[in-house]
Amino acid sequence: MKTKIIKVKDDNFNILSQAVEILDRGDLVAFPTETVYGLGADGLNPQAVEKIFLAKGRPQDNPLILHISDFRMLEDLSSGDLTKAKILAEKFWPGPMTLVLKKSNLVPDIITGGLDTVALRLPANEIARNLIRKLGRPIAAPSANISGRPSPTDARTTFEDLDGKIPLIIDGGSTRVGLESTVIDLTEDEPVILRPGAITLEMLREIFPSSSIDLSLVSADQVPKSPGQKYKHYAPKAEAYLLKGSLLEKVNKLSDFIKENSDKKIGIMGSSQLLSLFQASQIEAIDLGPWEDLDQVASKIFKGLRDLDRKNVDIIVVEAFSEAGLGLAIMNRLKKSTGNKYL
Template identity: 45%
Template structure:
């Protein structure tokens, strides 16, 4: 398959309309959002959505998020729960996905056989124009090979999906850099299934109690069906095995330095995922800073890019500093734990 690649901005209506014609015809288009790049197809066309799973190598029990251009979602859900309305009013358009009871319009291919559908209105102007011009909602997971770190630049998308999709459009790096927060409101409560830039604390300011599903920080059981993208499988992973080291930061540095020295003696190339505050304390030369702990939003935006960077320098093993679980740090740790396959050392 020949993939058309266009570097564009939100003013390039001609290329966005060309992409929309591909969506209408049942094809696949990679497009930018404020979170990560998405691999989109017509959410109402089961055959089109199958192409998403094939291009990514994505398991079919992993549901897709349906992206919309406006608040008129009545055709896609049986009803809109009251708490969903409050969240939509406060956080749409933006990086928040809301799970609601699906209507018959949405194919089970999109929901992985579940009776609920995940819906989001992205903030990115290219994304919303593409959806609007297409005239249909767009189902879109992250535009990467399944299991790899999610793409935050158009170059990441080209690296993973060139020759596997009809078109790739975009330009700038994604602002948020982590996938959207996913909440389930279908049973009356607000439950976070995947943390993101819209945090528990932000939602509680407008809606009261918000709960965190145990699968956010612990591994989903093998026989459990994922209710949202990113819950079950090893995700966001670099090629080299990743270990998260948690505890007092001085002990973390000491542990990683000792492992690096030990690995060097064995000829094992060790990558270190550090922060601005600690990067110069590490002995290894293959170290990358995510940014300052004082600016967790920057760390979140850099995470996937840094994980992909370790693939480029071909390390054999990676050690990463752990983070707390407050605010957006919850999302950072969720992604790191998935990338590490829950391989965590406490010191």
């Protein structure tokens, strides 16, 4: 199969008609959202959805998110009391928030991993919303990468993973958020964050003060309610470590580590503050931005891991960040990327 790339320019959404035709016939299309690129199939066609798992090498007990274009789809695809869902939707949709709700009979079992719940999101990206609207059905879409690899934030990275596996990639430029959506379970008495993202616990508690976050790990014999809970995710090809401590401790640890591994090609992903104090000609350095600009840091993580892999580094060292606010989502991804290994 030859994979074609089309680029949407100047809001020319008419070009999406060829993507709609592909989805309509039960095949796959990769497309941009504001979080990461998604690998999409007609969410109401089980045979089409099965192709997502095959293309990604993704286990079928790992639920998928259904992307929707309006509130009507929310009502059609879910059941039960939607009061909390509509309050959060009014506040954060379109945007990087996924809601886990009781599913309706319209949702195929392959979407939910056999659960009685469904994960729904209304993306902010106009290409994504127009694609769903033109199709007239929800689009099932995990991140458009080989399972276990860092999620793609541009069409180039998507092509590297899926070339020859899908017919079409829609190039909408680089994504804005750079981390997958916040997943919020609304099937309990109070909202529970199953996967942290740009909609933070602090933001959620402004609306529902008793909201919490599920930090427990899902064991091998449990079925996850949310994408990203169970299997290894976001791993670069290179061996990767987290770097923690005070700024001075980080600099000293890094210096010692580079000396001890002088025969290795090392990549560093760190804050502007760290990199301003550290200079070594033998390393590949990626500036994630200042500590205080976590939006910028988040948007660069997956791209940075991919860029260092392209430079064939042997080891990647990533600076650890505070876990307050968006930092919780950043560290969630970095811990998984590094296998929770620290220097």
